[in-house]
Amino acid sequence: xxxxxxxxxxxxxxxxxxxxxxxxxxxxxxxxxxxxxxxxxxxxxxxxxxxxxxxxxxxxxxxxxxxxxxxxxxxxxxxxxxxxxxxxxxxxxxxxxxxxxxxxxxxxxxxxxxxxxxxxxxxxxxxxxxxxxxxxxxxxxxxxxxxxxxxxxxxxxxxxxxxxxxxxxxxxxxxxxxxxxxxxxxxxxxxxxxxxxxxxxxxxxxxxxxxxxxxxxxxxxxxxxxxxxxxxxxxxxxxxxxxxxxxxxxxxxxxxxxxxxxxxxxxxxxxxxxxxxxxxxxxx
Amino acid sequence: xxxxxxxxxxxxxxxxxxxxxxxxxxxxxxxxxxxxxxxxxxxxxxxxxxxxxxxxxxxxxxxxxxxxxxxxxxxxxxxxxxxxxxxxxxxxxxxxxxxxxxxxxxxxxxxxxxxxxxxxxxxxxxxxxxxxxxxxxxxxxxxxxxxxxxxxxxxxxxxxxxxxxxxxxxxxxxxxxxxxxxxxxxxxxxxxxxxxxxxxxxxxxxxxxxxxxxxxxxxxxxxxxxxxxxxxxxxxxxxxxxxxxxxxxxxxxxxxxxxxxxxxxxxxxxxxxxxxxxxxxxxxxxxxxxxxxxxxxxxxxxxxxxxxxxxxxxxxxxxxxx
Numbered sequence: 001x002x003x004x005x006x007x008x009x010x011x012x013x014x015x016x017x018x019x020x021x022x023x024x025x026x027x028x029x030x031x032x033x034x035x036x037x038x039x040x041x042x043x044x045x046x047x048x049x050x051x052x053x054x055x056x057x058x059x060x061x062x063x064x065x066x067x068x069x070x071x072x073x074x075x076x077x078x079x080x081x082x083x084x085x086x087x088x089x090x091x092x093x094x095x096x097x098x099x100x101x102x103x104x105x106x107x108x109x110x111x112x113x114x115x116x117x118x119x120x121x122x123x124x125x126x127x128x129x130x131x132x133x134x135x136x137x138x139x140x141x142x143x144x145x146x147x148x149x150x151x152x153x154x155x156x157x158x159x160x161x162x163x164x165x166x167x168x169x170x171x172x173x174x175x176x177x178x179x180x181x182x183x184x185x186x187x188x189x190x191x192x193x194x195x196x197x198x199x200x201x202x203x204x205x206x207x208x209x210x211x212x213x214x215x216x217x218x219x220x221x222x223x224x225x226x227x228x229x230x231x232x233x234x235x236x237x238x239x240x241x242x243x244x245x246x247x248x249x250x251x252x253x254x255x256x257x258x259x260x261x262x263x264x265x266x267x268x269x270x271x272x273x274x275x276x277x278x279x280x281x282x283x284x
Numbered sequence: 285x286x287x288x289x290x291x292x293x294x295x296x297x298x299x300x301x302x303x304x305x306x307x308x309x310x311x312x313x314x315x316x317x318x319x320x321x322x323x324x325x326x327x328x329x330x331x332x333x334x335x336x337x338x339x340x341x342x343x344x345x346x347x348x349x350x351x352x353x354x355x356x357x358x359x360x361x362x363x364x365x366x367x368x369x370x371x372x373x374x375x376x377x378x379x380x381x382x383x384x385x386x387x388x389x390x391x392x393x394x395x396x397x398x399x400x401x402x403x404x405x406x407x408x409x410x411x412x413x414x415x416x417x418x419x420x421x422x423x424x425x426x427x428x429x430x431x432x433x434x435x436x437x438x439x440x441x442x443x444x445x446x447x448x449x450x451x452x453x454x455x456x457x458x459x460x461x462x463x464x465x466x467x468x469x470x471x472x473x474x475x476x477x478x479x480x481x482x483x484x485x486x487x488x489x490x491x492x493x494x495x496x497x498x499x500x501x502x503x504x505x506x507x508x509x510x511x512x513x514x515x516x517x518x519x520x521x522x523x524x525x526x527x528x529x530x531x532x533x534x535x536x537x538x539x540x541x542x543x544x545x546x547x548x549x550x551x552x553x554x555x556x557x558x559x560x561x562x563x564x565x566x567x568x569x570x571x572x573x574x575x576x577x578x579x580x581x582x583x584x585x586x587x588x589x590x591x592x593x594x595x596x597x598x599x600x601x602x603x604x605x606x
Contacts, residue, residue: 104536104549237533240540244547 029056036066041073042273045117067093071114074270078112078119081266084252085110097122100248105241110263117270119263129249129256132242143232147225150216157215161208168204171197350380357387362394362502369455374428385410391430392422395453395502398494417487421447429454429461436473436480436488443479450511451495453504460499462509467588468524475599482593489513489589510588517581517591525604526573538597557598565598575601 009017028047035043048057048066060066075096079085088097088108094115097108109125112118121129175197178190216224246256253259357368368387372379379387389410396404402416413420421433433447448469452461470488474480493513496506506512510519532555539545539557546558554568562582567575581591592599 102549104532104547104555106549233533236537240537243540244536247546 025056032060036069039073041070041077042271044070045271046273064093067114070094070117071096074112074114074117077270078266082252082262084248100245100252103244103248105237105244107241109245117267119267121260121263125245128242129246132239132246134239134243139235140232143228143235147228150221150224150228154216154221157211161211161215164204164208164211168201168208171201171204175201346378349378350383353379354383354386357383357390360390362391365391365394366455373424374456388422388424388430391455392432395430395432395499396420396495398498399491401494402491415491417484417491419447425452427454434488434492436470436484438479440479443477445473445479450492453499458504460496460504460506462496462507462511464510464588467511470589471592471599471602475596475603482596485589486593489587489593492589493587513587513590514585516583516585517579517588519579519588521577521579521602523575523577523602523604525606527569527575527601528573528605531600531605535597535601559595565601567601575604577601 031043032047034040035047044066071090071094075087078098079087084101085098086100086102088099090096094113096112096114098110098112099106099108100110107125109122111120111122113120120126175194178194178197249256249259253262353368353372357365360368365387369391371377372387373384389406392411392413393404393406396413399413399415399420403414405414406412407414407419411422413422416437418434418436421435423431423433425431430453431449432451432453433449435445435447438445446469448466450463450466452463453459454461470480470485474482474485489511492511496509496512496514500506506514508515510517535557536547539547544560548556548558550556550566551568555566557565557567559565561584563584564580564582565577566580567577570576579588579591586594592602
């Protein structure tokens with residue numbers, strides 16, 4: 001027991017430590033309250049993400065009060081800095097969507113995660129923007145080739161069918177002739193040859209059927225072509241959209257790299273600690 | 285105008301000659317007959333013959349006068365042709381059908397003269413002209429205006445396009461009206477029926493404008509028209525049919541493929557097409573999905589045919605969906 005007694009802190013020590021914890025907690029709460037009161041964003045993030053107790057976090061943000069506050073604050077700051085950004089929608093209390101300007105077939109391209117906070121180009125979009133090559137039409141050419149192939153394939157099958165049908169013709173004739181020359185006993189003169197001919201005929205007919213099955217009829221062929229043409233059009237339209245978006249990026253931010261750098265710089269500036277907050281910053 | 289009065293004098297001179305010579309003999313015989321008081325069948329026949337001779341002379345004189353008129357027509361310059369037209373056609377002074385035809389043909393030729401550059405030739409029928417690019421028919425309308433109808437040559441003769449009336453010359457007031465609304469027929473023949481090519485329409489626009497330019501040189505006032513290259517285009521249209529999203533998509537694709545062009549979304553259903561040289565086409569879709577279009581060629585002076593053949597991808601916007 002003496003060893004355990006030695007490790008056991010004294011009541012005084014426990015009390016002091018508990019008081020210190022509560023004190024710290026209170027202090028944190030107070031400075032959090034103050035940060036919210038003065039809308040000191042950098043401070044709010046620092047406390048909220050740092051030492052604020054989990055329970056307190058959850059309680060204070062019960063109905064997304066903190067999220068909403070931060071979202072609104074960030075939204076206002078963002079639009080003040082980037083006049084060309086347009087708000088599209090809030091997809092969750094902490095995730096907001098924006099786009100660059102207004103355009104035909106417009107879509108959200110800039111994402112804001114309020115909780116971090118983080119601002120970034122939607123990854124799929126960024127990928128499309130980065131990899132877009134206006135002069136590269138290989139994707140479209142590929143579809144053109146596929147359409148051509150459809151025709152070629154069907155024509156080849158068609159000519160193969162015709163080839164077989166040509167072979168079948170004399171065989172049928174021969175069979176007919178032999179059948180006419182049946183003897184009174186209802187037997188052909190050369191049984192073996194006759195059977196062989198019948199066999200060849202059967203084989204040829206089976207082959208023709210097989211080829212025909214592989215071949216598209218006209219409606220199927222047209223349907224498949226139309227499907228390809230639809231793909232073709234969709235790609236064209238999407239390329240036009242990306243072109244338009246890149247033109248807007250260039251117009252407002254001179255380049256994609258510059259846009260990304262500006263967005264990052266904005267967050268850095270946004271989180272710069274402020275000494276005291278101006279009294280007139282209470283419009284919110 | 286002095287030439288007109290000279291013509292009248294000519295006729296009167298002839299008439300005077302016939303009046304003065306024949307009745308004198310007539311009176312002599314009547315006097316004798318009254319004295320003798322014997323009226324024979326022979327006399328009656330003779331009197332009938334006399335009437336016959338009078339009308340034969342009249343017919344011959346008319347014919348001679350018309351021949352002389354035709355000679356005057358042939359010798360006339362354009363101004364003289366116009367005054368002859370004014371006198372004989374508008375004021376309905378005596379003129380034979382043939383002379384009238386010739387008069388109108390000569391005036392037509394003078395108005396079509398610039399087309400000699402594309403081999404203007406007289407056709408088989410009296411009012412038809414041929415050129416390398418198209419045929420022309422001239423005719424008078426109810427107000428005696430000279431109308432020109434055009435039919436562009438097509439490669440496939442079975443697909444003959446109709447004659448389209450485009451120009452009306454008022455020869456008295458010297459004004460030219462252009463039937464802009466028939467422009468749509470030409471556009472359809474090109475874009476929908478594929479009977480005409482874009483190139484043909486572009487050439488036709490050039491030829492037509494040569495005619496307008498020449499008419500102005502001849503002292504005609506040419507009404508402002510969409511077919512005239514002399515003006516900046518600022519014009520509103522409503523699409524003939526509904527405009528689908530597919531049509532707008534295709535225009536968008538085309539615009540994005542050219543650096544100088546752009547496409548702006550102004551509002552939910554309102555768009556702006558930006559072309560080169562500050563030219564713009566604005567349009568919005570009304571509640572029936574019809575496009576209300578404004579074409580603005582900025583400082584560019586060009587006809588609607590020139591504009592649309594330069595930007596053929598815009599034509600579906602005017603026509604709409606099938």
